[in-house]
Amino acid sequence: MPKVRWVPEGIEVDVPVGTDLRTASKLAHTQQGDACGGKCACSTCHVYVHEGKELLSEADEDEEDTLDKGFDVRINSRLGCQARVEGEGLVEIEISRESRESYFNEHPDEAPPGWREKR
Numbered sequence: 001m002p003k004v005r006w007v008p009e010g011i012e013v014d015v016p017v018g019t020d021l022r023t024a025s026k027l028a029h030t031q032q033g034d035a036c037g038g039k040c041a042c043s044t045c046h047v048y049v050h051e052g053k054e055l056l057s058e059a060d061e062d063e064e065d066t067l068d069k070g071f072d073v074r075i076n077s078r079l080g081c082q083a084r085v086e087g088e089g090l091v092e093i094e095i096s097r098e099s100r101e102s103y104f105n106e107h108p109d110e111a112p113p114g115w116r117e118k119r
């Protein structure tokens, strides 16, 4: 079964082929935002793929259009709700700042002390 790892947390979860990174994040209980509920409309599930890019589904035009509205978009950026794990192996990702901030907006009780001041 493919494995998804979040850095720097070191959290890992095994997922069936075909699982998107947003679903994997929920299985692993990470702090990844998803304000639109996975409808490719918000970019708050924005992650950076550090390893295993080739194991993921190709980004389509809708994903790229939505990512264009994101913050600090990089060459390895993907939307967690759109990128599906399609092959066996390890996918290593990092939750973007915008995604983490969105998560803390929805779950303020889990935000570290002072996180609003650091923005």
Ligand code: FES
Pocket (backbone or CB within 6 Å): 022, 033, 034, 035, 036, 037, 038, 039, 040, 041, 042, 043, 044, 045, 066, 079, 080, 081, 082
């Ligand atoms: S959850 Fe909104 S674009 Fe992925």
